[in-house]
Amino acid sequence: MQIVSTLSDLRTARLSLDGTVALVPTMGYLHEGHLSLIRKAKQECRNVVLSIFVNPAQFGANEDLSKYPRDLERDLALVSPLGVDLVWTPTPEIMYPNGYQTWVEVEAMTRPLEGAMRPTHFKGVTTVVAKLFNATQPDKAYFGQKDAQQAAVIRQMVRDLNFPIEIIVCPTMREADGLAMSSRNKYLEGDDRKAATILFRALTAARSAYEGGERNAEVLRRKMREVLGNEPRAQVQYVSCADYDTLEELETINGKTLLSMAVLLGKTRLIDNFVLE
Numbered sequence: 227m228q229i230v231s232t233l234s235d236l237r238t239a240r241l242s243l244d245g246t247v248a249l250v251p252t253m254g255y256l257h258e259g260h261l262s263l264i265r266k267a268k269q270e271c272r273n274v275v276l277s278i279f280v281n282p283a284q285f286g287a288n289e290d291l292s293k294y295p296r297d298l299e300r301d302l303a304l305v306s307p308l309g310v311d312l313v314w315t316p317t318p319e320i321m322y323p324n325g326y327q328t329w330v331e332v333e334a335m336t337r338p339l340e341g342a343m344r345p346t347h348f349k350g351v352t353t354v355v356a357k358l359f360n361a362t363q364p365d366k367a368y369f370g371q372k373d374a375q376q377a378a379v380i381r382q383m384v385r386d387l388n389f390p391i392e393i394i395v396c397p398t399m400r401e402a403d404g405l406a407m408s409s410r411n412k413y414l415e416g417d418d419r420k421a422a423t424i425l426f427r428a429l430t431a432a433r434s435a436y437e438g439g440e441r442n443a444e445v446l447r448r449k450m451r452e453v454l455g456n457e458p459r460a461q462v463q464y465v466s467c468a469d470y471d472t473l474e475e476l477e478t479i480n481g482k483t484l485l486s487m488a489v490l491l492g493k494t495r496l497i498d499n500f501v502l503e
C-alpha cells in the first residue's frame with residue numbers, strides 16, 4: 227500500500243497502476259461503512275485508491291472543521307488488510323492553494339434537504355470530488371447511500387460534466403439497533419445515543435406503510451414526523467419523501483423514492499434515509 231500526499235507523487239503512483247482503478251473518497255475517521263465501500267471496490271476493480279481529506283470547503287461557517295475527528299494512523303491500520311493499493315492524503319494547501327477561485331456547482335437539486343440547512347455544503351463537495359476525480363482518473367467511484375443527496379448530486383455532476391466514471395452507491399451500514407454508521411456518531415453519548423435509533427424507527431414505520439400499499443407521500447412524511455415526535459430529545463430539521471433522482475418532493479409515489487430526514491440530538495446532527503424501489 228503506497229501512501230502519498232503531494233500531487234506529483236499521486237500522479238507518479240497513479241501512472242504505475244495497471245488495469246481498472248476504483249476511487250473511494252473519504253474524510254477519514256473510517257468506520258465499517260467506508261470499509262464496505264473499499265471491499266466492494268476491490269471486488270470490482272484491479273486497483274483501489276483511497277483518498278483521505280477533511281475538505282474545509284464543505285463545512286459551513288457555523289460548523290466546526292477543527293473538531294472533525296481525525297486519526298490517520300488508525301485509518302491506515304484499518305485499510306491495509308483490505309488490499310488498498312494507494313492512499314492519497316492531500317493537505318488543504320494542495321487542494322486549495324493561495325488564490326484558488328474555481329468552483330463546481332450543481333444547481334436545483336442542491337437547494338432542498340441538506341442544501342437548505344447547509345447552503346454552501348454541496349458546492350464544497352462537488353468541487354473537491356471533481357478535483358479528486360481529475361487527479362486520480364478512476365474508472366469507478368464509490369459512495370455510501372447514507373449521504374443520499376450527496377450521491378444524487380455527484381451522479382448529476384458526472385452526467386453534466388461528462389466524467390467517464392461510473393458512480394457506485396453502496397448500502398448504508400448500520401449498528402445492531404439500526405443506527406446508520408457515521409463518523410459523527412462518536413459525539414453521541416448516553417441518552418442521546420439511545421434516542422438516536424428514532425430515525426431508523428421512523429423510516430421503518432414509513433416503509434411499512436408503503437409496503438402496506440400507501441402511496442400518498444404526505445401520509446408517509448406525517449408518519450415519520452409522528453414517530454420522531456415520540457422522542458422528546460429529537461429536534462427534527464426536515465422529513466422528506468422525494469423522487470430518488472431529482473429530489474423533488476412527491477405528492478404520489480410511483481417510482482424510485484427517497485425517504486430522508488435530518489434530526490438534531492443535542493449538538494449532534496444525524497441524517498438517515500431509506501430507498502423505496
Ligand code: PAF
Nearest residue numbers: 251252253281351354373
Ligand atoms: O462523504 C464524504 O466523506 C465527503 O463528502 C466526500 C465525498 C469525501 C467529499 O469530501
